[in-house]
Amino acid sequence: MSGKRIMDIEVLRAVAVLGVLFHHLQGSLFTDTVPLLEKIHAWAQPWWGVDLFFVISGFVIARGLIPALRACETRQARWAQIRGFWLRRAFRLLPSAWLWLALMLLACVFLNRSGAFGTWHANVQATLAGVLQYANFRFADSFFHYEYGSSFVYWSLSLEEQFYLLFPLLILVCRKHLAWALLALVAVQLFTVRTPLLMVIRTDALALGVLLAMWSAQPSWRRWQPTALGKPWLGVSALAAIAALLSFMATDRFTFAPYRIGSIAVLGAVLVWIASYNRDYLLPAGRPQRLMAWIGSRSYGIYLIHIPAYQLVREISFRLQAAGLPDFGGHPVATLLAAAGLIALLSELNYRLIEMPMRHRGAALVRRLGTPPTAVPSPGATSC
Template sequence: MTSKRIMDIEVLRAIAVLGVLFHHLQGSLFTDPVPLLEQIHGWAQPWWGVDLFFAISGFVIARSLIPTLQGCTTRQEYWQETRNFWLRRAFRLLPSAWLWLALMLLACVFLNRSGAFGTLAANLQATLAGVLQYANFRFADSFFHYEYGSSFVYWSLALEEQFYLLFPLLILLFRRNLVWALLALVAVQILTVRTPLLMVVRTDALALGVLLAMWSVQPSYQRWQPTFLRRPWAGISALIAIGLLLSFMATDRFTFASYRIGSIAVLSAVLVWIASYNRDYLMPAGTVQRLLAWVGSRSYGIYLIHIPAYQLVRELIFRLQNAGLPSPAGHPIVTLLLAFGLIVLLSELNYRFIEMPMRNRGAALVKRLGTSRTAVPSSGATSC
């Protein structure tokens, strides 16, 4: 299975993270009500970007991991490949995650005159939850009960890390029945009312992404290719229509609230299905695609950085106001530009100096471990 980057997948990553950024504007960047934002949120909520991320993760991980693990001929080889997968994921995700946990904690101590970063006690507990990968359970427990801390977005990262840890074991446990196990997982969740706890362990979008990856190697997958989207503007129109539908379903105006998350998971999987053919159905090649692909490639860092960036801008505005200096307070557009500029700068630095170097180190470590195991004695040596 090819590991080549799919441009439409990068476009979806960009849309997902931009939706999350927009969703967190009210409350994280703007503490006072912004009438326009309130009006938009009444008709469209973009928090479904998290579920789109889940569907993408399930597809991208499974399309390479399942063939690799199913191709193992011995139990030892299976666990070696599982170890390699876990190492690559750890080097890819944990350095950036831990860095921004530490920076948020430092900001809470040294850059928090306004209180934008929350209390030290809450952030200490949130940092521990982020490092130990139980942030989703803490998030559910704190929901409308107590302050979580600045790193509340880590709940979804914890859920994905738990998925990465358990998925190889799931493949080993169910083997040829994996499809049925995943379908059952999706069906049960779609038919279940989501409590706060069930919301932070929702895996239907992840499972649908995995199922899509498994289907992509079957002959029927090509027969179902949506070739009609090659027509001019057809793919973009489909992307906009599905995005608007998802945004409406995420609001309280959607009357079938019990089936909201399951429906969002299914539509997210539909977008990933269209993107998976790597035919630029959703966004034709051009300037817009390249711009969105840049955002998509930095989406992990953007997701980690946007909340501390919002809070840092709030702290800056507070200090400027107290010093009697001109500030962006009362000018939402200027505040937005300042926050987004900071996010772009910090995410690019994070990508260049943390994400890519650590990803390469992880790949190099896996390669060294593989080389050491496959090394053979020289021709003059005798075997024991």
């Protein structure tokens, strides 16, 4: 596989992050009940976007890293590849993550008359968990027990960082048995009841993404190409149908709840499998695809930014109301538009000023160290 950007993967990134943004509207942007959101959530919950991100991450990372490591003939070359991979991931993900952790902590002190950003103590603890990459374990521990803090979405980022740290080592240890180890990991989780702890270390979606990447290097992958989806709008219909099914499965109306997460991971892998052929099956070329690709390319920043953006809109509304000025209160559409505009602006600034410059610096550092670059495509993982 080449390092060329796959547009359908960008579309899936956009679908995933938009689902997460919608899921967090109630509670993070709207503290009062919005009847329409309540009705939608009763039948559709789009939090599965996080699991779709996991599948994408496993696929994107493995399609470059596994061939690069297996092509190395010496131990020194393998460790050089791993070092380069870790450095690229660090420069790709950590600057934005740490920036927004710091900004949320500052907002908790200086922009928190309404209490939208939570308490200082909770945010300090959450910041430490985000920086030290144990946010997923703290999230499980805090679930329905105590306040996590504004950066609760960092649980998924910590899980991905743990994956990036351990996955190269797993490749070296398992060697030719890697596929079997990953299949066992998926099978065990598929039939396991997910406790809060198991929910935040769920790796079945990541493993399925890796398995898809490994399969894409085999001749059989080409033979299984879903060419029927090339018919006009049939692929879009398939995407909409699978997304609707995933959204229903994420609700309490889904009666096979013990198998919910594993089933969501499998359907997410089906979407990534369709996207992996790079034939625009899920969304034809055109303006809608370009818009979704823009969202997908900024999805990492959007994921990090949307909660503080929601909280900032609440804080601004509170201050306007306190000053006797027109505010967003009682106007959900205006509130939603204000939050969407703020997220779009901040994510674009973050992409141009932080993500891309730091990504280039990471690549330059790897070159200076003499580490051969892997073929990991530039639109890195996100997380939720």
